[in-house]
Amino acid sequence: xxxxxxxxxxxxxxxxxxxxxxxxxxxxxxxxxxxxxxxxxxxxxxxxxxxxxxxxxxxxxxxxxxxxxxxxxxxxxxxxxxxxxxxxxxxxxxxxxxxxxxxxxxxxxxxxxxxxxxxxxxxxxxxxxxxxxxxxxxxxxxxxxxxxxxxxxxxxxxxxxxxxxxxxxxxxxxxxxxxxxxxxxxxxxxxxxxxxxxxxxxxxxxxxxxxxxxxxxxxxxxxxxxxxxxxxxxxxxxxxxxxxxxxxxxxxxxxxxxxxxxxxxxxxxxxxxxxxxxxxxxxxxxxxxxxxxxxxxxxxxxxxxxxxxxxxxxxxxxxxxxxxxxxxxxxxxxxxxxxxxxxxxxxxxxxxxxxxxxxxxxxxxxxxxxxxxxxxxxxxxxxxxxxxxxxxxxxxxxxxxxxxxxxxxxxxxxxxxxxxxxxxxxxxxxxxxxxxxxxxxxxxxxxxxxxxxxxxxxxxxxxxxxxxxxxxxxxxxxxxxxxxxxxxxxxxxxxxxxxxxxxxxxxxxxxxxxxxxxxxxxxxxxxxxxxxxxxxxxxxxxxxxxxxxxxxxxxxxxxxxxxxxxxxxxxxxxxxxxxxxxxxxxxxxxxxxxxxxxxxxxxxxxxxxxxxxxxxxxxxxxxxxxxxxxxxxxxxxxxxxxxxxxxxxxxxxxxxxxxxxxxxxxxxxxxxxxxxxxxxxxxxxxxxxxxxxxxxxxxxxxxxxxxxxxxxxxxxxxxxxxxxxxxxxxxxxxxxxxxxxxxxxxxxxxxxxxxxxxxxxxxxx
Numbered sequence: 193x194x195x196x197x198x199x200x201x202x203x204x205x206x207x208x209x210x211x212x213x214x215x216x217x218x219x220x221x222x223x224x225x226x227x228x229x230x231x232x233x234x235x236x237x238x239x240x241x242x243x244x245x246x247x248x249x250x251x252x253x254x255x256x257x258x259x260x261x262x263x264x265x266x267x268x269x270x271x272x273x274x275x276x277x278x279x280x281x282x283x284x285x286x287x288x289x290x291x292x293x294x295x296x297x298x299x300x301x302x303x304x305x306x307x308x309x310x311x312x313x314x315x316x317x318x319x320x321x322x323x324x325x326x327x328x329x330x331x332x333x334x335x336x337x338x339x340x341x342x343x344x345x346x347x348x349x350x351x352x353x354x355x356x357x358x359x360x361x362x363x364x365x366x367x368x369x370x371x372x373x374x375x376x377x378x379x380x381x382x383x384x385x386x387x388x389x390x391x392x393x394x395x396x397x398x399x400x401x402x403x404x405x406x407x408x409x410x411x412x413x414x415x416x417x418x419x420x421x422x423x424x425x426x427x428x429x430x431x432x433x434x435x436x437x438x439x440x441x442x443x444x445x446x447x448x449x450x451x452x453x454x455x456x457x458x459x460x461x462x463x464x465x466x467x468x469x470x471x472x473x474x475x476x477x478x479x480x481x482x483x484x485x486x487x488x489x490x491x492x493x494x495x496x497x498x499x500x501x502x503x504x505x506x507x508x509x510x511x512x513x514x515x516x517x518x519x520x521x522x523x524x525x526x527x528x529x530x531x532x533x534x535x536x537x538x539x540x541x542x543x544x545x546x547x548x549x550x551x552x553x554x555x556x557x558x559x560x561x562x563x564x565x566x567x568x569x570x571x572x573x574x575x576x577x578x579x580x581x582x583x584x585x586x587x588x589x590x591x592x593x594x595x596x597x598x599x600x601x602x603x604x605x606x607x608x609x610x611x612x613x614x615x616x617x618x619x620x621x622x623x624x625x626x627x628x629x630x631x632x633x634x635x636x637x638x639x640x641x642x643x644x645x646x647x648x649x650x651x652x653x654x655x656x657x658x659x660x661x662x663x664x665x666x667x668x669x670x671x672x673x674x675x676x677x678x679x680x681x682x683x684x685x686x687x688x689x690x691x692x693x694x695x696x697x698x699x700x701x702x703x704x705x706x707x708x709x710x711x712x713x714x715x716x717x718x719x720x721x722x723x724x725x726x727x728x729x730x731x732x733x734x735x736x737x738x739x740x741x742x743x744x745x746x747x748x749x750x751x752x753x754x755x756x757x758x759x760x761x762x763x764x765x766x767x768x769x770x771x772x773x774x775x776x777x778x779x780x781x782x783x784x785x786x787x788x789x790x791x792x793x794x795x796x797x798x799x800x801x802x803x804x805x806x807x808x809x810x811x812x813x814x815x816x817x818x819x820x821x822x823x824x825x826x827x828x829x830x831x832x833x834x835x836x837x838x839x840x841x842x843x844x845x846x847x848x849x850x851x852x853x854x855x856x857x858x859x860x861x862x863x864x865x866x867x868x869x870x871x872x873x874x875x876x877x878x879x880x881x882x883x884x885x886x887x888x889x890x891x892x893x894x895x896x897x898x899x900x901x902x903x904x905x906x907x908x909x910x911x912x913x914x915x916x917x918x919x920x921x922x923x924x925x926x927x928x929x930x931x932x933x934x935x936x937x938x939x940x941x942x943x944x945x946x947x948x949x950x951x952x953x954x955x956x957x
Contacts, residue, residue, distance in 0.1 A: 272302040273328050280336055292336060297344040300353055303329055304345075307352055326356045330365050340365070340372040347377035354386060363390055374406070381410050397424060405432075412658045415445050438659045442689040480510035487519055499523060514544030518551065525555045550585050557589060565589055580606070580613030587619045596626055614657035621649030621666045628673065633763040636798040638673055646670045661691030669700055677708050695724045702734050711738050729759040736768060745775045763793060770802050774809065782806045790819075797827055804836055813843045831861040838870050842877070850874055865895035872904060881908055892924075899928050903935070910938055915945040 279295050303325055333343070340350060354369030370387035373380055384407045391400040404421040407414065422436040487502035500523050506516040521537035524530035534555050542548045549572040556565035569586040573579060583606050590599035600623055603616060610616055624646035631639040647670045653663035664687035671680035684704060688697050702717035718734045725731055736751030752769035755762050770785035783806045789799035800823040807816035817840040823833045834857035841850035851874060857867040872887030885908050891901035906921035919942035925935040 272299050273325065273332065275299075277332060280332065289342075292338070293342050293344060296333060296336060296338055296342065299329060299332065300343050300345060301349070303356070304349055304352055307356055322356070323360050326360045327362070330357060330360070330362045333365065340368040341375075347373045347380055347383070350376065351380065351383040351386070354383070358386065358390065363394065366390055367394075378406070379410055381407065384410070400424065413439070413443055415440065415443060419445075435659060438690065442659065442661075442664075442686050444685070444689065480506040480513040480516060483509065484513070484515050484519055496523065496526065512544055514541045514546035517541035517544065518546045518548055521548075521555070522551065525558065531555060531559045549579075549582050553582075553585055553589070562589060562593060577605070578607050578609050580610040580616050583610055584613065584615035584619045587623075591619075591622065591626065596623065596630075599623060612656065614653040614660045614663060617649045617653035617656065618660060618662045618666060621646040621653065621663070621670070624649060625666065625669060625673075634793050634795055636767075636796050640674070643670050643673045647674075659690060661687050661694065664690060665694065665696060665700060668704070672700075672704055672707060677704065680704055695721070698724065699728070699730055699734070703730075706734060706737060711741055714738055727758055729755040729762050729765065731755075732758070733762065733765045733768075736765070736772075740768065740772060745772050748772050749776060749778075761792075763789060763796065763799075767796075767798055767802060770806070774802070774806055779806060779810055783810070795826065797823060797830060797833075800826075801830070801833060801836070804833075804840075808836065808840065808843075813840045816840050817844070829856075829860050831857045831864050831867065834860070835864065835867045835870055838867075838874070842870070842874060847874055847877055863894045865891040865898050865901070868894065869898065869901050869904075872901070876904070876908075881912075884908065897928055899925060899932075902928065906935065906938065910942070915942040918942045919946070 275295075280292060303322070307322065340354075343350075343353075345353065350369045350373035354366045354373060357363075357366035357369060367387060367390045370383045370390070373383035374387065377383070384403055388400055388403045388407065391397075391403060401421065401424055404417050404424070407417050408421070411417070418436045418440050422433055422440075425433050425436075483502050483506035487499040487506065500520075503516055503520045503523060506513060507520065510516070517537045518541040521534040521541065524534035524537060535552065538548045538552045538555065542552075549568060553565040553569050556562070556568065566586065566589055569582050569589070572582050573586065576582070583602060587599045587602040590596075590602060599619070603620055603623070606616060624642045628639050628642035628646070631637070631642070647667065650663045650667040650670060653660050654667070657663070664683045668680045668683035668687060671677075671683060681704060684697070684701055687694070688701075691697065698717045698721040702714045702721060705711075705714035705717060714734065715738050718731060718738065721728070721731050721734075732751045732754040736748045736755065739745075739748035739751060749769055749772035752765045752772060755765035756769065759765070766785045766789055770782045770789070773779070773782035773785065783803070786799060786803035786806055789796055790803055793799060800819055804816045804819040804823065807813075807819060817837065820833050820837045820840065823830055824837065827833070834853040838850040838854040838857070841847065841853070851871070854867055854871040854874065857864060858871065861867065868887040868891040872884040872891065875881075875884035875887060885905060888901040888904045888908075891898050892905065895901075902921065902925045906918060906925055909918040909921050912918075919939055922935045922939040922942065925932055926939070929935070
């Protein structure tokens with residue numbers, strides 16, 4: 193019993209202890225819950241305050257940036273850069289090169305979205321906040337060890353990114369981006385200009401020289417670039433110096449150095465002389481090279497004797513100096529009777545390794561030995577067919593002989609590499625012009641297709657060598673044939689500056705002045721050409737045209753005769769002499785010239801038309817009509833031919849048949865006053881006065897100086913008995929010819945009739 197009681201008491205004790213332990217634990221949990229609730233409440237209050245602060249900050253930022261939303265959008269760029277940094281550096285996982293490039297490209301593009309192209313073109317400054325983001329991008333790219341070529345952007349995007357880097361003074365990255373932009377788009381001028389500015393600031397003159405040369409390839413006439421590169425190269429032996437100065441002269445810009453540039457040039461010259469040792473302090477003589485250089489300059493300014501003396505000294509100094517022998521040959525050839533000795537010097541120079549074949553051919557050609565010149569060039573081209581200068585010279589000699597096919601064949605046989613020379617393209621253009629002129633001589637019309645071919649050839653020559661005066665001269669002539677007189681004048685000014693002593697310059701200028709109607713200038717230039725070209729038929733031909741336009745027909749006829757004495761096959765001179773002789777009533781000469789033209793050039797439409805006009809003036813209407821029939825077979829729509837055919841039919845009593853060709857002529861050319869005048873005469877013969885009057889008025893509207901049509905109008909109105917209208921018509925005639933006696937007499941008659949008419953209408957007492 194006692195054991196049972198003790199067990200129960202023990203159990204109660206254990207349970208009491210357990211309950212007490214649980215109660216104490218419960219109390220502890222309650223205290224902890226109260227503490228946690230207190231902490232959570234405090235945290236909630238802190239979070240609420242933080243949220244309120246962030247909301248206030250956000251609303252403040254929105255308010256401040258409300259007028260500058262573009263700055264607000266830069267937050268997206270910031271996030272892009274954050275993402276790029278995280279992906280490239282902070283995720284702890286290596287990134288492949290392609291992935292890294294894609295990440296960097298995305299970040300760069302997000303930045304460029306806020307630096308658009310239109311803003312750049314209008315000179316707008318980048319938005320605020322873009323510069324620090326640009327600095328951050330450059331830091332990312334630098335840390336990633338990337339280059340501009342790793343960022344996958346277009347040429348324009350690279351240029352814009354380079355401009356941003358330039359703005360924040362990250363010159364290395366700016367230069368790299370501009371270089372990449374130029375690699376992607378070599379024609380992008382702005383990227384090269386930006387690149388040159390950085391190279392200029394960094395003092396990298398070699399790189400600047402290369403950039404300026406690439407700029408000149410895009411804009412060859414940029415004066416500032418030409419002047420800067422010339423100054424940059426001053427003191428060096430570089431052909432680009434003379435090229436740039438020649439180009440500046442051609443643009444009408446003085447290439448004379450300023451005082452500062454002259455001082456730099458003198459310093460460079462003294463330095464070069466010191467380095468080269470060409471002249472020692474002890475007064476030793478100049479080297480053969482310098483003597484030849486001095487002789488060449490003396491030759492350019494016309495000091496022949498001084499140049500000869502310098503060359504002789506050079507040969508004494510070094511008998512194996514080929515340039516001295518070549519220059520001596522040129523000097524000997526310039527004098528009388530020196531051809532033989534000049535050829536000996538040429539052969540000596542050739543044996544010493546000098547290029548002499550073109551010079552030898554010129555000496556032979558000037559001596560009248562054209563066949564020998566051709567033989568020399570042919571032999572040379574057999575060995576070196578790719579020599580463009582020799583091939584161009586051979587083509588030019590064939591052309592001067594009139595052998596157009598041989599000249600063309602010489603160019604056609606050229607290998608592909610020869611066409612990198614401006615000389616070849618100039619000759620091709622000249623041959624195209626000759627083809628067009630031959631077609632004009634045969635038909636009286638210029639064919640536009642060869643002229644277009646010529647322009648293309650001259651343009652290619654200018655692209656290869658912008659200082660080719662012959663290319664500019666040929667371009668001027670082709671443009672004149674096209675009627676582009678303003679452009680032709682620009683090209684001609686360029687040609688004169690490049691080759692001022694070329695004999696064809698004043699001749700081409702005279703023809704251009706003639707085309708634009710400046711007869712005084714054309715006459716002055718033709719006189720200048722006369723002093724240079726003594727035996728050129730074009731000179732008297734131009735002077736004949738000038739005299740004809742000034743109304744001095746007899747003088748014009750004499751000039752055309754002079755041109756034909758020089759060149760009996762000058763078709764334009766013969767055609768114009770025929771016209772002048774017709775106006776001078778020298779019908780025999782006029783018909784002889786027209787017959788000769790028709791026989792030698794049966795497809796020449798103007799020659800046949802002129803012959804028909806002369807036959808009409810002689811009263812040989814049947815022969816004139818037959819000639820007009822031949823003309824209209826060649827060109828059924830020849831408006832003047834149709835008019836003359838109608839005139840012949842009327843004169844031969846076939847008025848009924850004349851209306852058809854006259855109607856067709858008016859249909860082809862409604863502004864042709866002569867067609868309406870002749871049809872008016874036809875209607876007058878038919879007794880259809882109203883229709884005749886309408887045609888005569890149409891003729892006067894087309895040609896306000898058509899006095900014959902005015903006389904017909906006045907006569908019709910006079911006969912109709914309307915003195916006021918008739919008087920007005922007679923006054924129009926007198927406005928054109930104040931000395932016209934019939935008109936003055938008829939006007940007086942009209943006035944008398946009007947006075948009588950007024951007296952009869954007065955009331956009587």
